Amino acid sequence: MAMATIRMNSRLPLFVAVVLLFLQVFSPAPPILTLLLGMAGVLLVGYIWVRQLSRGVSLQRKRRYGWAQVGDLIQERWILHNDAWVPVLWAEIQEHTDMAGYDASRAIGLGAMSSVTWTTEGTCLQRGVFTLGPLDIVMGDPFGLFTVRLHYAYTDSFVIYPSIVALPELVEPLGVVRGNSRANLRSIEQTTNASTVRGYVPGDPLNRIHWRTTARRSHAGQEMIFVKEFDLEPTGDVWIILDMHAGVHAGQGAESTEEYAVTLAASLANQLLRDNLAVGLITHASSPLVIAPRKGHQHLWELLRALSPLHATSDLPVADLLTLFEPAITRNMSIALITPSADPGWIENLGLLLRHGVHVTALLLDALSFGGNGNVQGVLGALADLQVPAHVIDRGVRFQSLLQKRQQQPEFRVLGTGRVVVAKEGETADWVTVDMAGGGP
Structure with a gap:
């Protein structure tokens, strides 16, 4: 919910009205009375006007995504509603974001009992965690006497992730084995890699006995027991x-x-x-x-x-x-x-x-x-x-992005006949209404 603040731009009209009232009381005259009534009427109409706007105007904000990557297009849809019986002669939307490359502020007018929709967009130039909001709507009366400010304290974090580019095989993890090889070190614990056998020694667990080798190598007069030896498990971390x-x-x-x-x-x-x-x-x-x-x-x-x-x-x-x-x-x-x-x-x-x-x-x-x-x-x-x-x-290395930049608008192409056709459809994600009271879509 927006917090409304009504401010008088200048105290001069009120001072003039007080002076006229003083003159009318102590030295009544028809011209003074006419000026007094006119000034009072202007002040009253101006105040009622902005009072109506403070109660009848609201803003709706919609967004497709809560995050982006460097180079993506951020796009938002705005709907300004005016449920008052007086028109919005001018309204300044002030969006106080710290995101580079994106400015959602604009000036707009709106009739009584109506609404208007527009779209803002910008390119995500810099990675980081940015804040969208807070937001103010500044409006005024026809005479320029009063200003009403609707303040939405809502803020929302918007994350721009770094680019992900194609790289050659720069790192060969230790746990990754190419071709046929054996580990140089043995594990004292059981792993999935049983590479060889050795003679049994007291203390070896019975579940490590390799019975097939024991049966093959043992003969009458010389019985031997063989146990499995395990390689270190390659972690690859x-x-x-x-x-x-x-x-x-x-x-x-x-x-x-x-x-x-x-x-x-x-x-x-x-x-x-x-x-x-x-x-x-x-x-x-x-x-x-x-x-x-x-x-x-x-x-x-x-x-x-x-x-x-x-x-x-x-x-x-x-x-x-x-x-x-x-x-x-x-x-x-x-x-x-x-x-x-x-x-x-x-x-x-x-x-x-x-x-x-x-x-x-x-x-x-x-x-x-x-x-x-x-x-x-x-x-x-x-x-x-x-x-x-x-x-x-070095500086200047050309990185090729692996992830396709999200294009939220369709791309158009002009044919030789002059006809404009859609060359590529935009993103199909639904618009999600941002909760301006609670914060976040």
């Missing part, structure tokens, strides 16, 4: 470690190492989850952020939701980031480190993980190509000495 240290990022807007890093993290998560791998996220912005590795398409949206508001505001260098979260990264896991840091000091921290049996892939953003400082070639050489796969991403 991948940690994406995202460096958000403010001191190493460069560039602005879409052409920044920050935006490239988030796009890489989102796209890499999508790629690995499609391969049925468990993916987790480790980063640090204003505070530490850890999302445990899980599988499934639903987990992708959890990761994208965490990446959407992320900005390079951390005071924690990548070396300290690796040290801080080292206990969470266990043996036989893989990490994909995304960083623009050209300081080779963090290589030593990476070496600790390598000695613990962690498989590492580094995605290095060349801050120099974004207008920043530092050359990643030194880091690249140090990683090569450790036999760590590394990839350098």
Whole structure:
């Protein structure tokens, strides 16, 4: 429900009316009386006019989606109702959103006992969590004496997810085996991978005895019992470690190492989850952020939701980031480190993980190509000495989006005859009314 506030634009007409009343009382005259009645009538009509508008005007808001991706079109439908017996000579709709590229404010007029519908749209230029609302409707009387403001305190969060682009196979998780191979390490617990057998020793569980081998290799006078040996179960869990240290990022807007890093993290998560791998996220912005590795398409949206508001505001260098979260990264896991840091000091921290049996892939953003400082070639050489796969991403890399941008309007094409036809239908999702009282569609 909107809260109505009526305000008098100027006290001068009221002051004039009081002066005329004073003159009429102490020095009555027909011209003064006429002016007094006229001024009082104008004030009364103006007030009643805006009073009617405050009770009879309402706004309805509809939206198709509660989220979007960078590059999508956001579209909203508005319906302004006027149930009053006086027309809306002018109304200014003021939408106080912080979303870049979208402005729903407009001016409009409306007759008595009628309604009007219009559509606003904008392009989602920047990822993040934005606020739609609050909203004000400002109207006035014909004489410009009074203004009524209808305030809708409603606000709604609108999430713009980062882009998901096509990537080559940048990360080879440790648990993914290509071709025929055997693990070098054995598991002390039973797994699904029984690779060989060995002689029985006291304490081996009886359910691990391989009876067929025992029967085949045993003979009269020399009975032997063989038990199964199990390989370590390949976990395939991948940690994406995202460096958000403010001191190493460069560039602005879409052409920044920050935006490239988030796009890489989102796209890499999508790629690995499609391969049925468990993916987790480790980063640090204003505070530490850890999302445990899980599988499934639903987990992708959890990761994208965490990446959407992320900005390079951390005071924690990548070396300290690796040290801080080292206990969470266990043996036989893989990490994909995304960083623009050209300081080779963090290589030593990476070496600790390598000695613990962690498989590492580094995605290095060349801050120099974004207008920043530092050359990643030194880091690249140090990683090569450790036999760590590394990839350098420069500014200007052409990313191909994997998800089709949602087009909520039909696309038209003009034929050679001059006839206009629909070349591509728009989205068919239904319009959902936004609850302006409670907030949210």
